[in-house]
Amino acid sequence: MKKSYKFILAGVVFAGIIGWLFMSSFKQESVYYLEVHEVTHNPEKYNTKGMRVTGNVLPGTVTQDYKNQYLLFTIQDIQGNPDTMKVEYHGIIPDTFKEDIHVIVEGKYDPEKQVFNAATVLTKCPSKYEAEVEQKS
Amino acid sequence: MGQLGNLFQILGLLSGFAAFGMYAYAMQTQNKSTAKLADSIMIGQLVAFSLASCVLVYALATGYFKMEYVAQYTDSKLPFVYKISGWWAGQAGSLLFWGWLVTLFAVIEIFRTKNYDTKYRSAVLAVSALTSTFFLILTIFVTNPFAELDFFPADGMGMNPLLQNPGMLYHPPTLFLGYVGYTITVGHAFAALVTKDVSANWAVDTRKWTVITWIFLTIGIVLGGEWAYVELGWGGYWAWDPVENASLLPWLTSTALLHSAMIYERRGKLKIWTHMLALISFQLCLFGTFITRSGVLDSVHTFAKSSLGYFFLAFITLTTAIFLKYLFPMLKELSDKEEHHFTFFSRDGMFFLANWLFLGLTIVIGVGTMMPIISGLVMPDKITVGIPYFNRVSAPFFVLILLAGGIAPLLHYGKMDRKELIMKLAPSTIAMVAAMGALVAAGHKEILPIMLLGFTTFSLVSILVSIITTVKKGGANVLLKNRRYYGGLIIHIGVVMMAYGIVASSFYNDKKDVTVAPGEKFEFSGYTLEVGELNAREMQNYVSVYAPVTVYKNGKELMTLAPERRFYEKNEQAFAEVAISSKLYGDLYLILASYSKAENYVGIQAVFQPFITWIWIGCVTMVLGGLYGISGRKKKNA
Numbered sequence: 001m002k003k004s005y006k007f008i009l010a011g012v013v014f015a016g017i018i019g020w021l022f023m024s025s026f027k028q029e030s031v032y033y034l035e036v037h038e039v040t041h042n043p044e045k046y047n048t049k050g051m052r053v054t055g056n057v058l059p060g061t062v063t064q065d066y067k068n069q070y071l072l073f074t075i076q077d078i079q080g081n082p083d084t085m086k087v088e089y090h091g092i093i094p095d096t097f098k099e100d101i102h103v104i105v106e107g108k109y110d111p112e113k114q115v116f117n118a119a120t121v122l123t124k125c126p127s128k129y130e131a132e133v134e135q136k137s
Numbered sequence: 138m139g140q141l142g143n144l145f146q147i148l149g150l151l152s153g154f155a156a157f158g159m160y161a162y163a164m165q166t167q168n169k170s171t172a173k174l175a176d177s178i179m180i181g182q183l184v185a186f187s188l189a190s191c192v193l194v195y196a197l198a199t200g201y202f203k204m205e206y207v208a209q210y211t212d213s214k215l216p217f218v219y220k221i222s223g224w225w226a227g228q229a230g231s232l233l234f235w236g237w238l239v240t241l242f243a244v245i246e247i248f249r250t251k252n253y254d255t256k257y258r259s260a261v262l263a264v265s266a267l268t269s270t271f272f273l274i275l276t277i278f279v280t281n282p283f284a285e286l287d288f289f290p291a292d293g294m295g296m297n298p299l300l301q302n303p304g305m306l307y308h309p310p311t312l313f314l315g316y317v318g319y320t321i322t323v324g325h326a327f328a329a330l331v332t333k334d335v336s337a338n339w340a341v342d343t344r345k346w347t348v349i350t351w352i353f354l355t356i357g358i359v360l361g362g363e364w365a366y367v368e369l370g371w372g373g374y375w376a377w378d379p380v381e382n383a384s385l386l387p388w389l390t391s392t393a394l395l396h397s398a399m400i401y402e403r404r405g406k407l408k409i410w411t412h413m414l415a416l417i418s419f420q421l422c423l424f425g426t427f428i429t430r431s432g433v434l435d436s437v438h439t440f441a442k443s444s445l446g447y448f449f450l451a452f453i454t455l456t457t458a459i460f461l462k463y464l465f466p467m468l469k470e471l472s473d474k475e476e477h478h479f480t481f482f483s484r485d486g487m488f489f490l491a492n493w494l495f496l497g498l499t500i501v502i503g504v505g506t507m508m509p510i511i512s513g514l515v516m517p518d519k520i521t522v523g524i525p526y527f528n529r530v531s532a533p534f535f536v537l538i539l540l541a542g543g544i545a546p547l548l549h550y551g552k553m554d555r556k557e558l559i560m561k562l563a564p565s566t567i568a569m570v571a572a573m574g575a576l577v578a579a580g581h582k583e584i585l586p587i588m589l590l591g592f593t594t595f596s597l598v599s600i601l602v603s604i605i606t607t608v609k610k611g612g613a614n615v616l617l618k619n620r621r622y623y624g625g626l627i628i629h630i631g632v633v634m635m636a637y638g639i640v641a642s643s644f645y646n647d648k649k650d651v652t653v654a655p656g657e658k659f660e661f662s663g664y665t666l667e668v669g670e671l672n673a674r675e676m677q678n679y680v681s682v683y684a685p686v687t688v689y690k691n692g693k694e695l696m697t698l699a700p701e702r703r704f705y706e707k708n709e710q711a712f713a714e715v716a717i718s719s720k721l722y723g724d725l726y727l728i729l730a731s732y733s734k735a736e737n738y739v740g741i742q743a744v745f746q747p748f749i750t751w752i753w754i755g756c757v758t759m760v761l762g763g764l765y766g767i768s769g770r771k772k773k774n775a
Contacts, residue, residue, distance in 0.1 A: 010481075011493075018497050021530050022504065029526035033509045033519040052521055062248060066731030067652055092650075092742060095712045096299065099514050106523065 012135040031106065036075060037083035052106045053116065054078055055085065059099040066093060071121065073084065085109075089118040096123040139204050141194040142283035146273060149185035149240075152178045153270030162262035164331060169256045175259070179266060183240045185364050186269070193230060193282055197223040202290045206230060212295035212707065214678040219301050225309045226300060228445075229282035229431065234310075236272025238317040239265060244549070246321055260328035261321070264456075268320050271452050276416045279445055295707035304364030305694070312357030312384060316422035318350025319391065323460075326415035330463040335470050337396035340398040340411055345767045347395060352763045354388050359756040366749075367715060374752065377527040382506040383425030387497055391418040391496035400488045404550065408471040409464075410492065416460050420453050427453070428506070480552055487545035494538050501530040536592050539636055542629045543596030546603035546622075564602050586644035593636045600629050624766020628759045635755030641748035642723075648681070649762040650730065652740045655684070662745040664725065665689040669697075671732055671739065679705040684729050684739050688718070700729035700741065723747035 031050035039046060039053055055075025063072040071089040076082075087105050097103070105118040159175035162168065193206075202208040210223045210230075219226075225234045243265035250258040276282060322343045329339035361381065362374035375381060394665050395416035397407045427449035480486055504511065505522045512520040547561045572594035576587045604626060607615055616623055647662040658667045669685035683701035687694060699717035705712065718725045724746045731740035 014493055014497070017533075018501065021533060022501055025526050025529040026522065029529060030508070030520050030522045033512070033521035038518075046518075048521070052523070067733065067736070067738060069650070069730065069740070092728070 035079055035081070036077035036085050037079070037081040039109055039116070040083045040085055043109045047109055047111070049108060050108060050117075051105060053085070054104050057097075057099050057101055057103055058084060062099055064093055064097075069093065071097070075105070078102065085116050085117045086114060087118050087121070089121050091121075094121060094123050097121065108126065138192060138196055138201055139285040141190050142196075142204075143277070143281070145185045145189035145192065146277050146281075146283065149182050149189065150270060150273045150277060152182040153183060153266055153273055156182060157263055157266040157270060160259045160266055162529075163259035164256055164263055169255050172255050172262075175262070175266075179240070179247060179262065180244055182266075183237075183244045184270065186233075186273075189283075190224065190233060194221060194224055194232060196400035197221060200293065202293050203285050203288075204282070205284050205286050206695050207295040207714055208286065208290050210293070210296055214706065215293075215296055216301070216677060219296055220308060222305045222309075223296070225313065226296060226305060227282075227403065229276060229280040229284075231279065231309065232272055232311070233276045233282055235313050235317065236269050236276065238313055239269040239272060239320055242317055242321055243269060246324075252299045253277050254332065257328045257332050257334075260331040261324035264324035266329055267456070271448075275445065275448060279448060295678075295705075297704065298705045298708060298712045299368055301705075302364060302368060304360060304368075308357060308360040308364055311353050311360060315350055315352075315354025315357045315384075316387070316425075318346055318353065319387070319419040320356050320423055321346045322350070322394075323415045323419035323530050326412050327463065329458055330412065331462075333467065333470070335408065335467070337398070337402040337405070337408075340401050344398065347391065347398070348767045351388070351391050351395060354384070354391065355756060355759055355763075358384050359753065361655055363753060367717065374749075377505075380425075380429050382502055383421075383428050386503055386506075387418045387421035387425065389495045389499045389502070390414055390421055392416055393499075394487050396491050396495075400485060406473050406485070407489075407492070409468065410475065412464060413469070414658055416457065420457060423449050423453050430710050467635050469520060471620050482548060482558060484545055484548045484550045487541050487548060490541050491538065491545070493547040494534050494541065498531060498534040498538075501534070502527065505530065532589075535636070536589065539592055539596045539632065543599035544559055544633060546598055546626055546629070560598070561606075565595045565598035568598040581645075583644065586640055589640045589644075590637070593633055593640065596636075597630070599634045600626055600633065620768055621766050624762050624764075624768075627762025627765055629762075631755045631758030631760075631762055633755070634751045634758055638748045638751030638753075638755060642746040642752070645747050647745040649743050650740070651743070652731070652738050654737050655739055661743045662725075663690065664695075666727075666741070668739050668741060668742060671734060676703075679703045680712075682729075682732070684732065684741070686716070686727055686741065688725065697727070698727050700727040702729050702732075719750050720750075721750055724749050 031052050032046045034046060034051055034053050034054045036053060039051060053075070056078050058074045058076050061074035064070070069091055071091075071093050072086065074084050074086050076084045089105070101123060104122040105116060106120045106122075107116060107118040109116050139507065156175045156178040159171045159178065160638060163172035195201075196204050196207050197211055198217070200207065200211065200213050200220070206227060206229050207223070210227045211220050223230060225231045241263060246261060246265065250261065325339040325343045329335075333640045358381075361384070365376070366374040393416070394411065397411045397414055400407045401411045427446045430445045430449070470527045481490065505526055509519050509521045512518070543565065544562070548558070569591045573587050573591040581587060602625070608623075611618075649659075649661045651659050651661075653659060653668050655668055655670045658665055660666075665688075667687040667689065669687065671682060671684050673680060675681075681701045681703050683699040685697050685699050689695060696718060698718055700716040701714045703710040703714055713728055713730070716727045724744075726744040726746060728742040728744075729739070730742045732738065
């Protein structure tokens with residue numbers, strides 16, 4: 001009996017530690033997972049944490065400077081909303097970055113300049129590329 | 138050609154249904170001749186599956202672009218090996234490949250279990266037949282690799298340059314092998330429940346399967362990391378991406394399975410656990426596919442959104458329900474009144490602890506990965522967690538696992554004398570303090586890496602002490618006789634090596650970005666790097682532009698590295714190909730970040746990753762340990 005008591009106690013302590021670890025990390029390290037229109041409609045609300053935003057790079061909006069490792073582009077909501085958002089990024093430009101692809105940007109929104117300062121720009125891994133085959137005449 | 142492939146697929150599907158039905162019948166009635174017939178049909182399914190695969194591979198190899206799948210993933214200029222790898226490079230093909238493996242493993246098992254009890258083996262094979270048939274349903278009705286276009290394109294769209302890497306040849310197949318093998322393990326766990334056998338026979342019998350599968354999964358995960366490491370833009374060897382996590386979760390639960398199966402066998406405890414872990418490992422392999430193929434999570438890897446994920450979800454739910462239906466009536470017989478009688482500082486205690494740690498780790502990583510889904514259900518805003526979350530929550534678990542892995546081999550089963558315990562732990566504790574002291578003396582200030590490296594050293598010395606003391610006691614002969622124990626220890630040493638590599642490379646790396654004119658030199662991390670004139674060369678399906686960088690140390694020329702950017706024919710943008718010099722003490726990693734002939738500059742990013750090679754060496758050691766553990770010695774009770 002005594003032993004099983006010990007066992008349960010250890011289990012409770014262990015569950016407590018997991019719970020605490022989880023909650024504390026979650027509080028500090030979680031970011032909002034958003035679409036473009038959610039950010040542009042309500043930037044103050046989400047600026048309390050970091051944000052991770054998915055969008056489509058609008059053709060014709062990309063300024064890239066390889067020498068100074070600078071990237072400026074506009075992304076559009078992928079759920080069909082017309083909302084767009086400017087994104088600024090300093091760092092090595094990902095190889096797969098180009099117009100009209102899905103990107104995931106992480107960072108904070110600057111409501112005054114209306115620019116999203118991205119700390120990272122992720123382009124989708126090509127394993128998903130399932131472009132339509134077009135007939136060439 | 139597409140029709141021919143489809144014909145084979147349908148033959149496979151029909152034989153799959155028939156085999157499953159017969160096995161299910163034989164499972165209830167113990168009818169030997171039905172089971173025998175089902176065996177032949179299963180072999181027939183393998184033949185049909187193999188022929189379908191041959192058609193696909195032939196179409197890929199010869200560039201039969203009328204098949205949409207071939208046109209999507211290859212083109213006429215693609216090097217031959219990558220054409221073949223198209224089998225598993227795309228969605229539809231990879232499912233065909235996976236299903237084929239399930240059937241292949243099932244047929245191996247048909248021959249291996251020839252003399253087993255009919256009821257038992259029918260249950261094992263029913264699970265395989267159901268699973269392989271499920272994959273055929275997908276490749277026939279949901280995403281068919283043999284679908285043909287109504288015209289014949291002049292050329293295919295080509296494979297994405299990032300996938301044209303040797304990694305494409307090894308990483309997906311090993312990972313799939315690591316997923317598929319658990320079909321057999323869970324089949325045996327299920328069969329034991331069906332036959333109401335509470336002994337550890339099933340766990341002992343599948344040990345080799347489980348270990349081999351685990352080895353493949355380990356290799357698959359680490360190869361993926363290695364590939365992401367050499368390919369720029371995938372965030373280094375591990376970025377806690379949902380897809381990476383999806384492969385780690387079954388690895389964690391199956392590692393727990395290997396440990397708890399030992400307690401099941403040796404001590405007759407943790408029986409329900411072991412059954413559940415077999416089930417969970419199997420399901421997590423499929424669940425990973427649900428995550429990656431359904432588009433429910435945004436990952437850098439995800440395949441196109443499709444209804445495929447929901448088929449997986451349905452299959453997972455159905456098979457789990459069946460398994461649990463057979464588990465529930467057995468709960469009483471499987472549970473052990475003595476279950477809780479153990480002391481923590483014994484080998485059983487450490488095994489219990491390891492189980493909890495692996496499970497805890499699975500939960501925090503799983504919850505983190507699923508966060509956007511979970512938060513979307515219970516909160517007004519979708520929330521996600523990034524790399525810092527995963528590092529933070531997983532680090533304490535990894536530390537404890539490392540410590541437990543070092544201490545456990547020193548202990549024996551049952552109660553231990555306190556004095557003996559202290560004596561045994563003394564050398565590793567001293568080594569730990571010494572290692573930490575040395576790091577502080579060397580001028581390192583950050584506490585976390587010092588602690589982590591200290592714990593790693595503790596674990597390493599503990600393992601070495603276990604080996605030395607047991608060999609002293611039993612002579613060098615024990616190394617050959619008790620392969621399972623030493624195989625396990627070798628795996629633990631591999632884990633320790635990996636830990637050194639991970640901690641050192643993540644905390645002590647060095648990075649520098651420079652833009653220089655060709656001919657100029659710059660200092661980096663104790664090296665002098667001289668950037669040469671830009672060059673270009675033409676290859677089979679790309680043109681490469683590279684900058685030779687000569688590396689000097691203390692005035693002596695060491696080598697010349699050539700980071701490049703490649704221009705593939707089917708792509709507008711350039712792809713960076715990094716140049717790496719790997720040494721045991723660290724990697725020098727150069728990226729050609731930018732260049733311009735007109736403006737006469739070359740941009741180089743240089744990174745120094747100390748001890749990172751030890752991650753790969755650790756993996757090789759783990760694999761060798763696993764193989765050593767299952768080598769020799771015929772199994773005793775089958």
